[in-house]
Amino acid sequence: MTAGTTDTTVTEEQDPVLTEVVDGVLVVTINRPGARNAINTVTAEAIGAAMDRLDSDPTLVSGIITGAGSTFCAGMDLKAFLAGEKPSIPGRGFAGIVEGPPSKPLIAAVEGYALAGGFEIALACDMIVAADDVKFGLPEVKRGLVAAGGGLMRLPQRVPYHLAMEWALTGAMITAQQAHEVFLVNRLTPRGGALAGALELGRAIAANGPLAVRATKQVIVEAPEWSRDEMFDRQRDITVPVRGSEDAREGATAFKEKRAPRWQGR
Template identity: 90%
Template sequence: MSAGSVATEPVLTEVVDGVLVVTINRPEARNAINTSTAEAMGAAMDRLDSDPSLTAGIITGAGGTFCAGMDLKAFLAGERPSIPGRGFAGIVEQPSAKPLIAAIEGYALAGGFEIALACDMIVAAEDVKLGLPEVKRGLVAAGGGLMRLPQRVPYHLAMEWALTGAMITAEQAHQVSLVNRLTPKGGALEAALELGRAIAANGPLAVRASKQVIVEAPEWGRAEMFDKQREITLPVRESEDAREGATAFKEKRAPAGRGAERSERSGGTFPG
């Protein structure tokens, strides 16, 4: 593919050390989401879910900004920036089953913030601005932001941000643990890659199952929660990955194979 054709792709993907880096590539439109971008993002999520060599994903934006939300010009022209099954931007209703990190520079507003909230971790440059300004336009943030934000920050703060449409600084978001890591301007992707590599160094089956438990556990009743957890974790415990991980721990060596469990190897006992 020529350099000119690559530049026109709405979403770019690159594999780095077992991490799929997904870049929204519409800088001329502040990476706003139209139909083709949503379709490409959905395809990237499908790839991440189906490729056993990939353990985690990063969502970022080209040109120094993350995403300004829905492309209003495309919307007024009749486009719908969502796809069946995955929703807006190909991600907000069904993110990848594998861990996702948002690497944010510039702005993540409206649907752009909702994409970030669909991720499991957020790394942001210190000058980043976040927010759900829909109410200022007489609209409702219906891409998951109103449901996910109260799960990530205190209830009263989520209400204030959602009902005022306030612009949130990266520092404010970091103070309430909405942002995992703050970086200097231009450093979000590299810091996200550092975090992604740390995840990808672990057993892929264990990583995926751990995310599933964390995501699904709030919906489980007290009487059933350990049975539900066992359904997810027992296949991992009985896998070749787990056996190799335990053996490698005992022999004080790195586990062999892509899917091997990793653990601390400096003394102690292997966690059961």
């Protein structure tokens, strides 16, 4: 990447996760291409730290997670697992993300393969941009295992029930085209173009009011758990503070003055 502010680049052995800020978007890259970006303990900790940064930094509005090299993520690092490592952290779970995704929008930029835990990382994101030759899958049943990183819970929320059952019970490879046809993937790109496509989407989100973006995600994520009687009251709890914010006034003023808004995040 050429735009934005980049953290100091180091070797894979020194830092398995790299971060870069591009126009209000935090790009998080799993940097273990020699291990197909599989997740070990230090990688999970680094991803979790990046998610904490995304949540806490008021200058960041959205995030992207991607993989270095030709693949997104092959899931858990089996060698590390056999050595006694745990590829998860308290509070955020596997890969530092599946049990505690960030409160701000997160996009998966997928190249190559997103299998097992790698697919579960993508499913923990709010949007997916994928190269048109990508393969997704939860192949755990083929090895007598169960996908326990949120995939079995999230997949039926993303695609029709019977399709989720078929994919999970057969452990089938899912093409990017299949995933796009059922709206699991937001956008398809040519090979090598997933990150650029995700940045286009991330920038479009980051151009909007940061308080409004965060609240909008919160309502969409939490609303399915609200009862009919409480849903508008619960929504008001989230949206009324945004409506009374300085950013809301700035948005209306900018519209009136026919200029781009200058968000302050307050």
